[in-house]
Amino acid sequence: MKQTLKQLQQFKGVNRISMLTAYNCPIARSIEQAGIPIILVGDSVGMVEMGFSSTRDVTMEHMIYHIEGVRRGAPNTHIIGDLPHLSYESIDDAVTNAKRIIAAGADSVKLEGPYFDAVKAICAQGIEVVAHTGLTPQKATSFKKVGKDENEAQQIIEDSKKLIEAGAGMLVVEHVPAQLGAQISNELTVPVIGIGAGGETDGQVLVINDALGIGDYWPPFSKQYAHVSDTVLKVATQFKDEVQHKQFP
Numbered sequence: 001m002k003q004t005l006k007q008l009q010q011f012k013g014v015n016r017i018s019m020l021t022a023y024n025c026p027i028a029r030s031i032e033q034a035g036i037p038i039i040l041v042g043d044s045v046g047m048v049e050m051g052f053s054s055t056r057d058v059t060m061e062h063m064i065y066h067i068e069g070v071r072r073g074a075p076n077t078h079i080i081g082d083l084p085h086l087s088y089e090s091i092d093d094a095v096t097n098a099k100r101i102i103a104a105g106a107d108s109v110k111l112e113g114p115y116f117d118a119v120k121a122i123c124a125q126g127i128e129v130v131a132h133t134g135l136t137p138q139k140a141t142s143f144k145k146v147g148k149d150e151n152e153a154q155q156i157i158e159d160s161k162k163l164i165e166a167g168a169g170m171l172v173v174e175h176v177p178a179q180l181g182a183q184i185s186n187e188l189t190v191p192v193i194g195i196g197a198g199g200e201t202d203g204q205v206l207v208i209n210d211a212l213g214i215g216d217y218w219p220p221f222s223k224q225y226a227h228v229s230d231t232v233l234k235v236a237t238q239f240k241d242e243v244q245h246k247q248f249p
């Protein structure tokens with residue numbers, strides 16, 4: 001059954017939490033069928049589905065379109081919708097756009113970085129918020145690991161704590177040393193979901209295209225459980241040949 005962030009918080013320290021991204025209806029349907037409790041409609045859609053070289057090209061309209069499809073496929077799964085780049089620079093925009101993400105079918109919204117007042121304002125509207133620290137691709141100029149030196153690590157810990165104090169009910173921490181992922185998980189009372197943040201976080205999130213082996217590049221911390229792009233190539237080639245040689249239909 002679809003759970004709220006508040007209900008999902010009970011898993012901390014009890015069960016590991018799995019989360020996958022999804023961007024369309026049939027993939028979301030299979031993820032729900034597998035019993036994954038949380039689907040993230042990430043702005044990574046811009047890179048892995050739309051062919052942009054950054055998540056900064058993703059708009060509110062893109063996010064809404066994808067969230068609507070995912071909700072049709074997964075009516076009973078908690079859906080987190082990413083707020084895209086520049087959609088929460090002002091408090092007014094943050095609240096307006098969070099409401100639009102929820103109206104599209106998400107159960108909570110996620111935003112990147114130390115936007116404490118935006119988190120507070122969105123929570124004040126009764127909308128659950130997921131925070132995101134570590135590597136934050138909307139602002140990043142490279143996708144290198146962050147938090148490797150002591151100052152940077154301390155800043156990430158402080159931002160994470162303040163985002164939870166501002167009202168965020170869950171945290172995603174991306175591409176940081178395993179020891180920092182573990183420390184943040186230990187120090188926060190809410191679930192910390194890691195991606196490239198080691199094995200000691202409360203849960204793990206993976207981009208579904210990386211897990212399926214769709215695309216031609218996958219981050220070093222990801223795992224390919226299948227190689228679907230190879231299958232697409234095989235199928236398309238076979239179909240072409242069969243049409244050519246009148247073997248199909």
Ligand SMILES: Nc1nc(=O)c2c([nH]1)NC[C@@H]1CN(c3ccc(C(=O)N[C@@H](CCC(=O)O)C(=O)O)cc3)CN21
Binds near residue numbers: 142
């Ligand atoms: N397919 C995909 N999977 C993701 O997990 C993902 C995206 N895209 N796009 C949005 C962000 C960006 N992410 C990424 C993407 C690449 C690296 C990566 O390859 N890092 C290398 C090289 C970095 C560099 O030299 O610029 C590394 O060794 O850290 C890391 C995180 C995670 N997110």
Ligand SMILES: CC(C)C(=O)C(=O)O
Binds near residue numbers: 043082195207
């Ligand atoms: C990588 C995850 C955490 C994300 O924000 C996304 O898929 O957009």
Ligand SMILES: [Mg+2]
Binds near residue numbers: 042043044
């Ligand atoms: Mg994202």
